Amino acid sequence: MRPNLPATTPAGECVFCAISAGRAPAAFVHEDDDLVAIVDLCPVTTGHLLVLPRAHHDDLAALPAEMGARMFGIAHELAAALRRTDLRCEGINLFLADSAAAGQEIPHVHLHVIPRHTGDGFVLDADWRIRDRAELAEVAAKVRAAR
Known part of the structure; x- marks a missing residue:
């Protein structure tokens, strides 16, 4: 079971803001x-x-698009670096939880780069059944209209 992680420092500051500013400890791989x-x-x-921006953005909607693209670029580089290490890495997941309903625990947007290997125990469980084509078309129309 995953422990509850602190979203803020003892002084009430966003923990990721404190880390990115050097006011809280972390093991950095990119700056x-x-x-x-x-x-x-x-x-x-x-x-x-x-991978996280130094500037505070609560969620993906608040993140400027160019910063999101840069986050993905850094994640891409780090995924390749993980594969070159001696760490067990048969694959990679990139995962961004956008809001508490999606599993975001710390309200500062961040992108997970997760090395994967057979039997590592990490699963995403959902209703993976194939959907009706009419339902898919309806969803596509709603998303196109909202752009």
Whole structure:
């Protein structure tokens, strides 16, 4: 069972803002002016990383699109780096939980880079049944109209 992670520091600051500013500890694997990447404190598997903007954005809707693209680019580079290490890594998941309903525990947008291997125990469980084509067309129409 995953422990409850603190969303804030003892002083009430967003924990990811404190980490990215150097006011809270973390093991960094990437740092630039806008983004950092750290080793997850509570990893799914060894090598689990988080890519996050230095600036606070609660969720994906608040994140500028260009910053999201840069986050994905850094995640892509780190995924390749994980494969070059001696860490067990037969595959990679990129995972972004957008809001508490989606499993976001800390309200500062972040992208998980999770090395995967057979039998690692990580699963996403859902109703994976094939849907009716009319239902798919209706969903597509709603999304197109909302763009």
